[in-house]
Amino acid sequence: MSPSSDAPSSSSLSEVLSFTTGQIVQEIGYDDDVDLDLRDAIEDLIGDELEDEDTQELVDAVVLWWRDGDGDLTDALVDTLRNIEPGAxxxxxxxxxxxxxxVMPGEIQECAGIAGLRVMSSVSLAPDWTGTRLASRSS
Structure with a gap:
């Protein structure tokens, strides 16, 4: 990531996202507008490529790229829980x-609650993207 961006450096990105080497992270909603530097930084943190939305593997985290007009956010959030570790x-x-x-933050909060997720924090992660961390149900 460039120093001029308002996104965290890669060392602070590691702290913000809490991703570590060896974790399996699924990516949903990839399109040509995603931040490629952020994707690369995540892959560097986990030491592997992101899993696509069709993976059947149990994953340690999910990155969901979401835009207004992408459909029903509640349904998408429920889908993220399909193969995620409890509490991830x-x-x-x-x-x-x-x-x-x-997308308005209130919409994320409302849809997350319906899907059984809790909003934990929001942070600027890239020049054009904000990340909202949701906590999934614990086991």
Whole structure:
């Protein structure tokens, strides 16, 4: 990531995301507008490529790229729980305010609650993207 961006450095990114080497992270909602530097940084943290949305593996975390108009967020969040370890984080990446596809934080909170997730924090992760960490149900 470039030093001029308002995103965390890769060392602080590790702390913010809490991803570690060897974790399996599933990516959902990939499109040509995702932040490739952020994706690369995540892959560097886990030491492997992100799993796609069709993976059947049990995963340690999910990164969900979400934009207004992508469909039903509650359904998408329920889908993230399909093969995630109990208690593992779901990161919802949304375009920042003023960017095309921005989603209001209240919508994320409401949909997360319906899906059985809790909003833990939100942080600027890339020049155009904000990440909201959701906690999944513990075992």
């Amino acid at each position: 984080p779901v990161w919802v990446m949304i375009p920042k305010a003023g960017r095309p596809g921005h």
